Amino acid sequence: MINLEKIAESVISGKAEDVKNMVQQAIDEKISPKKILDEGLIAGMDIVGKKFKNNEFYVPEVLIAARAMHRGLDVLKPILVKTGVKPIAKIAIGTVKGDLHDIGKNLVSMMFQGAGFEINDLGIDVSSARFIEAVKQGAQVIGLSALLTTTMPSMKEIIDSLNKEGIRNKVKVIIGGAPLTQEYADEIGADGYAPDAASAVDKVKELLQL
Numbered sequence: 337m338i339n340l341e342k343i344a345e346s347v348i349s350g351k352a353e354d355v356k357n358m359v360q361q362a363i364d365e366k367i368s369p370k371k372i373l374d375e376g377l378i379a380g381m382d383i384v385g386k387k388f389k390n391n392e393f394y395v396p397e398v399l400i401a402a403r404a405m406h407r408g409l410d411v412l413k414p415i416l417v418k419t420g421v422k423p424i425a426k427i428a429i430g431t432v433k434g435d436l437h438d439i440g441k442n443l444v445s446m447m448f449q450g451a452g453f454e455i456n457d458l459g460i461d462v463s464s465a466r467f468i469e470a471v472k473q474g475a476q477v478i479g480l481s482a483l484l485t486t487t488m489p490s491m492k493e494i495i496d497s498l499n500k501e502g503i504r505n506k507v508k509v510i511i512g513g514a515p516l517t518q519e520y521a522d523e524i525g526a527d528g529y530a531p532d533a534a535s536a537v538d539k540v541k542e543l544l545q546l
């Protein structure tokens with residue numbers, strides 16, 4: 337009988353092949369896909385997030401763990417879809433207009449996926465209009481990333497557009513990226529700021545009261 341903790345441990349140490357094989361074994365043993373997700377893949381990524389926050393892990397280790405998590409998720413996803421396991425919330429994330437930096441945004445995105453969220457990754461250089469469209473399509477949260485001081489004002493433009501469209505109250509807005517601060521989030525009327533990928537997950541859970 338497979339031990340789901342072993343899946344979590346292999347996610348943490350980035351053993352993608354082992355994760356894939358153990359997830360398949362768990363499926364074959366008729367363990368519920370929700371349990372495999374929660375106690376194997378998400379549990380592993382949760383610890384990866386904590387280690388990253390505490391500077392025990394750096395970007396390469398997180399990327400390797402995320403790749404392992406994805407290998408497991410690839411095996412599990414068709415079954416999750418069939419059995420109707422719902423994501424805990426829908427998030428659209430992107431790097432704002434004029435900004436091409438995506439390494440941090442991708443990490444944040446992976447951490448959200450690892451925590452059981454459905455991610456609509458809008459990519460880089462994303463216009464206000466695309467964020468607005470994502471909200472209209474059901475995103476409960478939009479995550480805005482910026483690495484340049486010159487592109488930070490795009491975040492305010494997005495919030496202004498949400499107000500103009502009358503949909504500001506339908507969505508939580510979280511911002512992050514090296515030049516961002518809680519003060520800036522307060523100044524532009526964002527709901528939250530997170531300094532790193534793991535904190536972003538904690539912040540969104542707090543905002544949505546999950």
Ligand code: B1M
Pocket residue numbers: 395429434435436437438439440441443444478479480481482483484485486510511512513514515529530531532533534536
């Ligand atoms: Co650029 N760049 N860059 N760059 N680049 C910086 C950001 C810079 C600080 C370098 C410097 O001068 N010291 C500087 C910005 C200065 C400023 O605005 N104050 C800069 C500049 C000036 C530029 C160009 C203008 C250079 C030029 O062409 N003259 C140009 C701009 C292009 C554009 O965007 N229009 C440019 C280009 C590039 C590359 C394309 C070469 C490359 C990007 C490749 C890519 O992303 N695919 C690049 C890189 C790699 C960097 C540095 C070296 C590293 C950024 C990075 O990936 N960090 C950067 C210097 C530095 O930071 N040391 C620099 C690692 C990443 C994991 O961290 O993105 O901070 P970070 O993400 C963290 C947190 O911030 C947070 O979580 C992540 C994980 O913990 N976070 C969020 C991020 N998004 C979040 C969203 C959230 C929550 C948390 O919620 C939604």
